[in-house]
Amino acid sequence: MTRNDDDRSDRNRFATVAVGAAETEPRRSGGGANDVVPPVHLSTTFEWATGEDANEHDYSRESNPTRAALEARLARLEGGEHGLAFASGMAATSTTMLSLVPPGGHVVSSDSIYSGTEKLLTEHLVGRLGVDVDFVDARDPDRVADAVDADTDLIWAETPSNPLIRLYDIRSIADVADEYDVAFAVDGTFASPYCQAPLELGADVVVHSTTKYLNGHSDSIGGAVVTDDEEAFERSAFAQRVGLGNGLSPFDCFLVARGVKTLPARMERHERNATAVARFLEDHDRVDRVRYPGLESHPQHDLAREQMSGYGGMLSFEFDGTPVELEAFAEGLEVFTPGASLGGVESLVEVPSLMLPEEFARSEESAEVPETLVRVSVGLEDVRDLREDLRNALP
Numbered sequence: 364m365t366r367n368d369d370d371r372s373d374r375n376r377f378a379t380v381a382v383g384a385a386e387t388e389p390r391r392s393g394g395g396a397n398d399v400v401p402p403v404h405l406s407t408t409f410e411w412a413t414g415e416d417a418n419e420h421d422y423s424r425e426s427n428p429t430r431a432a433l434e435a436r437l438a439r440l441e442g443g444e445h446g447l448a449f450a451s452g453m454a455a456t457s458t459t460m461l462s463l464v465p466p467g468g469h470v471v472s473s474d475s476i477y478s479g480t481e482k483l484l485t486e487h488l489v490g491r492l493g494v495d496v497d498f499v500d501a502r503d504p505d506r507v508a509d510a511v512d513a514d515t516d517l518i519w520a521e522t523p524s525n526p527l528i529r530l531y532d533i534r535s536i537a538d539v540a541d542e543y544d545v546a547f548a549v550d551g552t553f554a555s556p557y558c559q560a561p562l563e564l565g566a567d568v569v570v571h572s573t574t575k576y577l578n579g580h581s582d583s584i585g586g587a588v589v590t591d592d593e594e595a596f597e598r599s600a601f602a603q604r605v606g607l608g609n610g611l612s613p614f615d616c617f618l619v620a621r622g623v624k625t626l627p628a629r630m631e632r633h634e635r636n637a638t639a640v641a642r643f644l645e646d647h648d649r650v651d652r653v654r655y656p657g658l659e660s661h662p663q664h665d666l667a668r669e670q671m672s673g674y675g676g677m678l679s680f681e682f683d684g685t686p687v688e689l690e691a692f693a694e695g696l697e698v699f700t701p702g703a704s705l706g707g708v709e710s711l712v713e714v715p716s717l718m719l720p721e722e723f724a725r726s727e728e729s730a731e732v733p734e735t736l737v738r739v740s741v742g743l744e745d746v747r748d749l750r751e752d753l754r755n756a757l758p
């Protein structure tokens with residue numbers, strides 16, 4: 364399912380699954396009617412029964428009909444066997460890492476990653492569990508190959524990366540992982556399953572913060588893991604259901620399932636608006652460099668065309684001005700909201716050096732985040748208002 368495929372029916376199938384694959388969901392409401400929208404099962408416990416009446420679910424921490432329906436839908440959207448829904452993107456990430464990496468193990472990670480993931484790796488895995496972590500510039504898969512050895516437990520890549528919008532070649536890194544028989548996990552949050560299919564490209568596990576595009580409305584924190592790997596699934600499912608008990612609540616599952624229905628429609632408009640905003644910024648004389656995978660000027664545009672079926676709504680740019688001017692720009696925006704997070708219907712900007720000084724200081728060392736970098740999550744507003752807002756706020 365890539366942008367270059369002539370067979371557009373893949374896209375249709377994706378949208379059909381997103382809108383609601385009835386056969387994977389419990390439809391009988393109990394009131395003598397078939398629900399078009401599956402109900403939210405808030406019950407924490409289910410009546411014990413035997414024989415034909417036996418329940419699939421006993422206790423909601425372990426499994427719940429609303430969560431099971433969402434997990435099946437997420438797995439189908441990623442083209443994977445097993446889906447798991449977690450209480451946050453970080454819960455999905457940490458569960459994956461802790462399931463695949465033993466104390467004293469070895470991880471090779473792309474150097475441009477979400478600051479929370481970087482903290483988890485350095486503070487918990489390195490600091491508490493004695494894990495050896497190599498951060499490498501994974502834009503060159505040879506660097507990954509150089510860092511991996513027979514004792515490596517996990518290769519981690521976030522593509523496109525937060526906030527530098529770097530891309531990592533999933534197929535080439537999967538080849539390295541196969542050669543050394545190492546698990547390979549991709550954080551595909553920025554792309555969403557609509558724009559990128561890591562499992563099809565050879566990754567073993569795909570992780571998402573559903574807080575972002577999958578839910579899409581900035582009103583639910585959640586995470587997802589999809590995998591074909593039985594061992595990775597069994598360990599992460601044990602952690603979710605028992606060991607860590609960090610599954611997504613039924614109500615949040617309902618919100619994500621509702622959000623997923625409009626994922627294809629939203630992603631297409633996110634991309635249209637982001638392309639227009641990226642081109643506007645590229646032409647602005649107070650903007651130095653725009654990073655958007657859909658721009659021909661992105662150094663990895665060819666890779667984006669190859670491994671993504673859409674370019675998404677995330678971009679970043681370097682502001683040409685002083686820190687004081689940068690602050691005035693952020694404060695001067697009226698349609699864009701300055702703030703953390705991304706992937707919702709509303710446009711947001713984040714200036715890491717201004718809004719996340721501690722994280723900025725850390726990431727500057729590891730991945731060269733410029734002080735004047737502005738990360739933009741382009742929403743679904745009228746693009747004329749977005750351009751006008753930027754024109755007014757930029758000096």
Ligand SMILES: Cc1ncc(COP(=O)(O)O)c(C=O)c1O
Binds near residue numbers: 452477574585704
């Ligand atoms: C790429 C990426 N992965 C994971 C996360 C963590 O997700 P959550 O905030 O839902 O825990 C984020 C959060 O911003 C992110 O940007």
